[in-house]
Amino acid sequence: MDFIVDAQKLSKTFSGRSGTVEALSDIDLQIEPGEFVSLIGPSGCGKSTLLRLIGELLHPSAGRLIVNGKDPHQARLDGDYGIAFQSATLLEWRTVLRNVELPLELADVDAHGRRSRAEELLAMVGLSDFVDHYPWQLSGGMQQRVAIARALGQRPPLLLMDEPFGALDEMTRESMQQELMRIWRDTGTTVVFVTHSIPEAVFLSTRTIVMSSRPGRITHRIDIDLPQPRQFEIRESPRFFELLTEVREALRQGEKLS
Amino acid sequence: MTAGTESRQADRRPQRRVLAFIAILVAVIVLWEGYKLLGRATGGVWPFTETEMRPRPGNNSMPHVWDVVTSLFGPVRRGGEPLIVALAVATFYTLREAVVGFLVGGLVGFVIGVMFVRSRTAERAFMPYVVASQTIPIIAIAPMVVIWGRRLDAPGWMAVSIIAAYLTFFPVAINTVRGLRSPEPTATELFHSYAASPWERLWKLQVPSALPYIFTALKISAAASVVGAIVGELPAGFGEGLGRALLQFNQVFAADPSKLYAAVFMAAIGGLIFVGVVSLAERLTLPSGVRGAEL
Numbered sequence: 001m002d003f004i005v006d007a008q009k010l011s012k013t014f015s016g017r018s019g020t021v022e023a024l025s026d027i028d029l030q031i032e033p034g035e036f037v038s039l040i041g042p043s044g045c046g047k048s049t050l051l052r053l054i055g056e057l058l059h060p061s062a063g064r065l066i067v068n069g070k071d072p073h074q075a076r077l078d079g080d081y082g083i084a085f086q087s088a089t090l091l092e093w094r095t096v097l098r099n100v101e102l103p104l105e106l107a108d109v110d111a112h113g114r115r116s117r118a119e120e121l122l123a124m125v126g127l128s129d130f131v132d133h134y135p136w137q138l139s140g141g142m143q144q145r146v147a148i149a150r151a152l153g154q155r156p157p158l159l160l161m162d163e164p165f166g167a168l169d170e171m172t173r174e175s176m177q178q179e180l181m182r183i184w185r186d187t188g189t190t191v192v193f194v195t196h197s198i199p200e201a202v203f204l205s206t207r208t209i210v211m212s213s214r215p216g217r218i219t220h221r222i223d224i225d226l227p228q229p230r231q232f233e234i235r236e237s238p239r240f241f242e243l244l245t246e247v248r249e250a251l252r253q254g255e256k257l258s
Numbered sequence: 259m260t261a262g263t264e265s266r267q268a269d270r271r272p273q274r275r276v277l278a279f280i281a282i283l284v285a286v287i288v289l290w291e292g293y294k295l296l297g298r299a300t301g302g303v304w305p306f307t308e309t310e311m312r313p314r315p316g317n318n319s320m321p322h323v324w325d326v327v328t329s330l331f332g333p334v335r336r337g338g339e340p341l342i343v344a345l346a347v348a349t350f351y352t353l354r355e356a357v358v359g360f361l362v363g364g365l366v367g368f369v370i371g372v373m374f375v376r377s378r379t380a381e382r383a384f385m386p387y388v389v390a391s392q393t394i395p396i397i398a399i400a401p402m403v404v405i406w407g408r409r410l411d412a413p414g415w416m417a418v419s420i421i422a423a424y425l426t427f428f429p430v431a432i433n434t435v436r437g438l439r440s441p442e443p444t445a446t447e448l449f450h451s452y453a454a455s456p457w458e459r460l461w462k463l464q465v466p467s468a469l470p471y472i473f474t475a476l477k478i479s480a481a482a483s484v485v486g487a488i489v490g491e492l493p494a495g496f497g498e499g500l501g502r503a504l505l506q507f508n509q510v511f512a513a514d515p516s517k518l519y520a521a522v523f524m525a526a527i528g529g530l531i532f533v534g535v536v537s538l539a540e541r542l543t544l545p546s547g548v549r550g551a552e553l
Contacts, residue, residue, distance in 0.1 A: 057447050077453045085444040093466045093545055102462070106452045134545055 010063035022215035038201035046216025081158040082151030088143035121149035141172040212254030220250035329516040359422025367427035371434025421490030433475035437468025
């Protein structure tokens, strides 16, 4: 089995004026294609740093990292991943359609191909009626859906998400989670999802990676064996609550360690 | 991400802005004439004091508004064309010099801004000189530029435009630097994740983000370039522009103050038109949600 993400003894230290900080230490993580992996942990545990190493937005200080069978640099150049952040980061001077077209434009897809792909993606996230709107005319949840559509432009095998629903209200958040589940099933993409919400991690993931801080490291790996496809009601099942407890306990243990 | 709704509402009611403009104009006229009336009633001193009113409210230093308007339609000199025509021609001439200077200065300012953002070293090395250039009074620079222009046999208006450009480039350079650095860090990461080249990032992310900043600077620069052109015309010593007209009417101020006021009024109108054109360009360039400072 080839892993889509293969990290061995991965470390990252930041050095600034106030000395060096060990953001990540000795990370071993293998992710198989089709998995939905959540990274959860307290602030400063390095979960976002790990995501950025995979996306080659940062470079590791030590260790080995393979993304989609390649060096992360090559993977980035090949457009092997799409990325979404907590802030939707839409270009406010572009319409919704042109925002989704952006990565395709930069990948030299012709105008016709861009348009039809962007329309297809916006239909998938239920925004067909908003193609000509500007970002500021949309709600936070809708903006985030545009960002997800944009991330999926080139059918990437890997989707990196950094607390994409962190700024949304609870109701919107749950419906976005539902939608993301559907998109994940339909596209078959692998997702690495950073969150600090325990229910979010349990509801979405096939596997939850629990991290602790100072230095950032992995303390627990919890398989989430809830049945697929997951519907809203699964949040009320006894197994869901057991898993919530398991993740919560793991987080508390991790905190005691540091 | 979202701009204030206020500006969008203001756009829907342009007649309000026109009304406000007229109301303020009327208020200024009322204050002006009221001050003169008060002066006449007290004999030129503040009421209940011996303190003289400055400026003197008499017609010699503060002509009646209607006298200024009348003089606009009177001849420049005996048998000459009406003052308003002469001033309009002069304003147009000066505006042309200002526009050339504005375009050159704007371009230079933009290029400097891009350079500084691309290279911190360039910014550290050149920024003090850019700032220093603006602390030298334009009055000191203008004669030098004019003399150099003559030595190079350049047409007179060119020297004036260069002086206008000198006042224009600075706000554009400073605001371009700020604007190009304005995208949020995640937007830069996003472009990095798309493997965008620095050039693509500049044109598709940084420049569009900087446009509201740049337009704000351009409005300041438009007004400054008119001042630069007028000041530049003084040592250039040719008779077609507003600078010469202002100088000339200044000399006859004691005899006929209304002419100078009329010329000042026309200079202001010229500046307003120029800034108005830049605002219009902004309106056409940016979607309504992302406009810079309203003007």
